[in-house]
Amino acid sequence: MNMRNKKEKENQILSNKKIFTLIGMMGTGKSKFGRLVANNLAYKFYDVDTLIESDQKSTIKTIFQEKGEPFFRKIEKNTIKNLIANVTTKEEKSILSLGGGAFDDQETRERLLSNTYVIWLNTPVDILVKRVGNGSKRPMLKGDVNASINNLLSKRIRYYSTCHYQLNTHDLSENQILHKILTKISNKKSN
Numbered sequence: 103m104n105m106r107n108k109k110e111k112e113n114q115i116l117s118n119k120k121i122f123t124l125i126g127m128m129g130t131g132k133s134k135f136g137r138l139v140a141n142n143l144a145y146k147f148y149d150v151d152t153l154i155e156s157d158q159k160s161t162i163k164t165i166f167q168e169k170g171e172p173f174f175r176k177i178e179k180n181t182i183k184n185l186i187a188n189v190t191t192k193e194e195k196s197i198l199s200l201g202g203g204a205f206d207d208q209e210t211r212e213r214l215l216s217n218t219y220v221i222w223l224n225t226p227v228d229i230l231v232k233r234v235g236n237g238s239k240r241p242m243l244k245g246d247v248n249a250s251i252n253n254l255l256s257k258r259i260r261y262y263s264t265c266h267y268q269l270n271t272h273d274l275s276e277n278q279i280l281h282k283i284l285t286k287i288s289n290k291k292s293n
Contacts, residue, residue, distance in 0.1 A: 121189055122287055123198040123214050125205045125262060126223035127255055129233035130271065131279065135223065136199035139283050146189070146196045150204060153181055162201070175207065182210050186217050202254070205261050215264065221283065222265040226272045227251050 122139075124132040133149050140147035151162055154177055158165055165174050182204060189196045198218065205211050205220075214220055230251050262268075267286060271279050 120193060120195045121186070121198065121218040122196070123200060123218040123220045124223055124283075125200050125214075125220055125265060126202065127225065127230055127251065127258070128202045129230040130223040130225045131276075132199040132223060135280060135283060136197045138280050139287065140197040142280075142284055143195070143197075143287065146194050147199070148185055148189070148196060149199045150178065150181055150185065151199075151201045153185065154178060157181070175203070178204050179207055179210050183213060186213055190217060203258070206258060211261060211264065215266070219267070219287075220265040221286070222262045222268045223279070224262070224268055224270050224272075227255060229272065 122145075124136050126132055133151075136149065137147050139145070154165070154174075155161055158177065160168075162174070165177075178201060182198075182200070185198065189198075198214075200214075205214070269279065269282055269286075274282070
């Protein structure tokens, strides 16, 4: 597929979407930028991890520790499934922020790619390491934070790369990242 056809296909997909999903590794700013974009566009904002914590009356870390990752992933998958159904039924213009591993699940990935416009915030590992610090609040990080993030990213990158739009954030300021996301959404919702 040549570049023009790819761009036309992307515009066609995007012009039908009212829901935008931010994916990427922990520390990329999905929640932060999701909230900022939603506020700027008067969209609803949904942070999947926050929804899970509210529903389970527990932190993500505690859920991982007490019930394990398979339990968490099942809840995460159902939360996303129900969220997409509710937002679609209401025809809400929405921004969704996913946990770093949510997009690994094939069914979830297919649902999001079919029903939302998926934006991957791609941030280099060295920046992620600085942002997550010692990783004490991140249940997927074990031992050496740098090695742990590299390991997770190497597993997830093939899933992330199926997104509709990849935003490389490494040399952009927060304002530039926000502007690029807003521009992408604003240009497409007017089609």
